[in-house]
Amino acid sequence: MGPTMPPSKKAQSPSSGASASQGMSPPYRQGDAATAASEAEGADLSLSVSASFSKAEDEELTSLSWLHESTDLLNSFSHSGLRSVSPLQDPDGQQTRSPSSSPSLDDPLLGDAHSPYDLTGGANRKPPYSFSCLIFMAIEDAPNKRLPVKDIYGWILEHFPYFANAPTGWKNSVRHNLSLNKCFKKVDKDRSQSIGKGSLWSIDPEYRHNLIQALKKTPYHPYSTGLAAASNSPPIASLFLSVPRGVIQNGARVRSQALFPVIRPLPVSPVGSRTSAIRSSLGDYLTRGQDSPPPCGEDLQEDHTYSTAKSPSRLCSSPVASPSSTLDDDDIIAVEIQSDVKPEPREIPVDSHITTAASTCISQQPPRGQRRNSSGAGAGTLPGSSLPWTKARARGISDTLPLKKRRAVEKPPESDDEEMKEAAGSLLHLAGVRACLNNITNRTAKGQKEQKEALRN
DNA sequence: ATACCTCTAAACAAAG
DNA sequence: GCTTTGTTTAGAGGTA
Numbered sequence: 001m002g003p004t005m006p007p008s009k010k011a012q013s014p015s016s017g018a019s020a021s022q023g024m025s026p027p028y029r030q031g032d033a034a035t036a037a038s039e040a041e042g043a044d045l046s047l048s049v050s051a052s053f054s055k056a057e058d059e060e061l062t063s064l065s066w067l068h069e070s071t072d073l074l075n076s077f078s079h080s081g082l083r084s085v086s087p088l089q090d091p092d093g094q095q096t097r098s099p100s101s102s103p104s105l106d107d108p109l110l111g112d113a114h115s116p117y118d119l120t121g122g123a124n125r126k127p128p129y130s131f132s133c134l135i136f137m138a139i140e141d142a143p144n145k146r147l148p149v150k151d152i153y154g155w156i157l158e159h160f161p162y163f164a165n166a167p168t169g170w171k172n173s174v175r176h177n178l179s180l181n182k183c184f185k186k187v188d189k190d191r192s193q194s195i196g197k198g199s200l201w202s203i204d205p206e207y208r209h210n211l212i213q214a215l216k217k218t219p220y221h222p223y224s225t226g227l228a229a230a231s232n233s234p235p236i237a238s239l240f241l242s243v244p245r246g247v248i249q250n251g252a253r254v255r256s257q258a259l260f261p262v263i264r265p266l267p268v269s270p271v272g273s274r275t276s277a278i279r280s281s282l283g284d285y286l287t288r289g290q291d292s293p294p295p296c297g298e299d300l301q302e303d304h305t306y307s308t309a310k311s312p313s314r315l316c317s318s319p320v321a322s323p324s325s326t327l328d329d330d331d332i333i334a335v336e337i338q339s340d341v342k343p344e345p346r347e348i349p350v351d352s353h354i355t356t357a358a359s360t361c362i363s364q365q366p367p368r369g370q371r372r373n374s375s376g377a378g379a380g381t382l383p384g385s386s387l388p389w390t391k392a393r394a395r396g397i398s399d400t401l402p403l404k405k406r407r408a409v410e411k412p413p414e415s416d417d418e419e420m421k422e423a424a425g426s427l428l429h430l431a432g433v434r435a436c437l438n439n440i441t442n443r444t445a446k447g448q449k450e451q452k453e454a455l456r457n
Numbered sequence: 458a459t460a461c462c463t464c465t466a467a468a469c470a471a472a473g
Numbered sequence: 474g475c476t477t478t479g480t481t482t483a484g485a486g487g488t489a
Contacts, residue, residue: 130463130464131463131464132463167465169464169465169466170464170465172465172466172467173463173464173465173466176464176465176466177463177464196473197471197472197473198472198473
């Protein structure tokens with residue numbers, strides 16, 4: 001028997017690894033506890049994202065418009081020809097990464113022309129999303145929020161060209177996920193509909209929230225190491241955005257920062273219009289800044305070249321827990337953007353709504369240990385970032401957890417504000433943004449406190 | 458070293 | 474009988 005089996009919707013086999021691991025009292029690492037405490041503190045200190053939005057916008061954000069926009073982003077990145085400078089290359093396009101690192105057909109340097117920031121992964125590269133996330137997006141993108149397996153295949157094929165030429169095993173994986181992951185449930189087929197054999201699959205509302213959380217965590221990205229290795233890319237240009245480390249760590253983040261202020265619910269379909277709307281707004285914001293977005297239909301890449309500062313995945317997959325994610329004296333890093341639009345350096349305050357949104361995104365993430373200990377379904381995220389949200393986690397597993405963890409698992413439904421934060425965070429996440437802002441807010445608050453004390457003395 | 462998570466492969470059964 | 478769908482088991486590989 002292999003490692004832990006994801007919890008099955010059906011009765012667990014007695015020999016199942018899931019039952020074995022579920023019965024186990026999970027190790028409660030010190031780091032995890034520290035993380036939990038840190039996150040709790042961060043949550044308190046985090047500024048409210050809603051401050052940046054009207055009530056109407058709040059409501060809009062609580063809808064799934066962000067998801068549709070996100071899927072549009074997938075389209076826009078894959079079809080628009082947008083291509084940011086690979087962090088594996090210097091501005092001149094020279095390879096900066098060791099040729100010996102991760103040589104594979106999937107290598108961005110060897111593969112197709114898609115950027116590592118291309119969330120579709122391109123034709124030769126596996127998308128960064130787990131199957132569970134793909135299925136979730138597919139189903140959520142469906143008008144009725146339910147799809148037969150066949151259409152799920154179709155959606156994935158449509159949005160992720162990689163699978164067009166991939167071995168058919170991925171379909172098996174999709175079915176495997178549908179079957180095993182409790183977040184997905186079969187819907188009794190309407191007899192009037194002739195969809196062929198099989199059932200419609202939908203998202204279990206009870207676990208939809210968890211799927212959103214899973215989705216908003218940046219999915220596992222096989223190139224995170226490579227991205228990290230590329231952090232030495234030399235400065236490019238004249239625009240310096242001083243932002244807290246972790247807020248902007250690659251080009252996608254720069255884009256996504258811009259994305260957040262322009263979130264608007266868009267028609268659920270057609271995809272093209274949503275895509276163009278997003279792209280347009282995004283381009284506007286990037287070109288002029290958030291205060292005065294002008295029309296902009298040009299390729300972002302042409303005017304803005306983004307360099308990376310840190311590995312996105314490394315820093316943020318465990319933003320709070322990781323000691324490396326804590327901010328040092330050089331909290332303010334320079335992100336150089338090649339642009340002739342904004343020649344002067346610009347400071348982005350830590351407590352801007354952008355960073356705040358990102359911080360809430362992070363703060364929503366349960367401690368790694370907590371996630372891990374809850375036994376995973378076949379729903380995925382990035383490697384090591386398991387989903388905290390299977391039924392087993394919410395129910396059966398929680399019974400075996402220490403009280404502290406159990407409470408976390410069984411926490412009551414989040415408020416609208418939490419949902420809104422979540423949606424905002426999801427957007428940021430889906431656009432490639434993950435940030436370690438709990439630390440930032442923590443440090444900000446801490447710094448202010450220290451300042452006050454110093455003044456007092 | 459260990460536990461956990463995700464993916465993949467495969468076998469099998471049921472349904473169309 | 475074939476194909477598709479759904480379920481289950483097993484193991485590999487990666488991460489923390």
